[in-house]
Amino acid sequence: NAGVTQTPKFQVLKTGQSMTLQCAQDMNHEYMSWYRQDPGMGLRLIHYSVGAGITDQGEVPNGYNVSRSTTEDFPLRLLSAAPSQTSVYFCASSGGTYNEQFFGPGTRLTVL
Amino acid sequence: SQQGEEDPQALSIQEGENATMNCSYKTSINNLQWYRQNSGRGLVHLILIRSNEREKHSGRLRVTLDTSKKSSSLLITASRAADTASYFCATDTGANNLFFGTGTRLTVIP
Numbered sequence: 001n002a003g004v005t006q007t008p009k010f011q012v013l014k015t016g017q018s019m020t021l022q023c024a025q026d027m028n029h030e031y032m033s034w035y036r037q038d039p040g041m042g043l044r045l046i047h048y049s050v051g052a053g054i055t056d057q058g059e060v061p062n063g064y065n066v067s068r069s070t071t072e073d074f075p076l077r078l079l080s081a082a083p084s085q086t087s088v089y090f091c092a093s094s095g096g097t098y099n100e101q102f103f104g105p106g107t108r109l110t111v112l
Numbered sequence: 113s114q115q116g117e118e119d120p121q122a123l124s125i126q127e128g129e130n131a132t133m134n135c136s137y138k139t140s141i142n143n144l145q146w147y148r149q150n151s152g153r154g155l156v157h158l159i160l161i162r163s164n165e166r167e168k169h170s171g172r173l174r175v176t177l178d179t180s181k182k183s184s185s186l187l188i189t190a191s192r193a194a195d196t197a198s199y200f201c202a203t204d205t206g207a208n209n210l211f212f213g214t215g216t217r218l219t220v221i222p
Contacts, residue, residue: 004154033209042200042214043155058209090154098143098162099204103154 002026006091006104013081013111021076021107023091031094032074033058033101034066036087043090049074081111116201116213124219131188133216135201136181142206144177144184149198149215158199159186193222 007022025032033048045058049068063085065077074093078085088108092101116137125131135144143162147155161168161177161184168175174187188195198217202210 035212040214043212045209045211048209092155098145098160099210100145100157100160101155101202101210102157103147105154106152 004091004093004102004104006089006107008107009105010108011110013078013109015082015111017081019078019081021078021089021091021109023074023076023104024072025074025091025093025102026072027093027095027102028071029093029095029102030071031099032068033092033094034064034074034076035090035092036060036085037090037106038087046076046089078109083111085109086111116203116211118199118201118213118216120216121214122217122219124221125191127191127193127220127222129191131191131195131218131220133186133199133218135184135186135213137184137201137203137211137213138182139203139205141179141203143204144175145202145204145210146173146175146184146186147200147202147212149200151197155200188218191218191220193220196220 004025030051034046035043044060047066049055091104094101116135119134145160146158149155159170172189177184198215200215202212
């Protein structure tokens with residue numbers, strides 16, 4: 001099992017550009033989520049999904065879109081990048097009874 | 113915010129010593145989880161304690177939970193240099209999401 005994979009590992013964008021961060025899991029987990037991690041802020045939930053075709057907003061959803069067309073994939077789209085979106089982004093999945101989450105390695109995004 | 117708060121923010125100890133970090137939270141929970149994050153990497157799940165449990169062990173890890181005080185502690189015994197990492201608590205309130213604290217940065221000096 002590859003677990004949770006994320007691409008790319010690093011990305012630099014200019015303000016106003018759009019891009020998609022990819023996330024995939026091969027554990028057949030129903031629950032997937034996206035977090036951003038900023039220094040001193042811990043992890044903040046952006047969007048999450050409890051199954052294919054179902055998504056919902058987390059704590060900091062503005063400026064981001066998600067979709068969940070398959071169980072395996074949960075891409076995160078930045079519509080018009082802003083410097084405030086400079087962060088490290090983590091995707092996670094969960095399929096256990098107690099919601100233990102498995103994290104991907106992260107994408108480090110810089111917006112100039 | 114339902115986010116937990118870890119204390120201390122940073123901790124530096126000698127190898128072989130025990131490390132204790134604390135987590136406080138605000139709302140009722142189904143369970144509380146601890147994660148470790150090595151520098152530049154994703155989080156790794158360490159241990160979970162359910163709301164009806166008071167103490168749990170896993171190898172050198174010991175977690176306690178006091179729901180009346182809305183607090184938990186993580187004890188790492190006989191620390192090793194490889195334990196150097198950031199440690200996060202996360203609360204599961206039953207709303208499908210985990211709420212993470214801001215973390216304790218542990219440095220174990222060889």
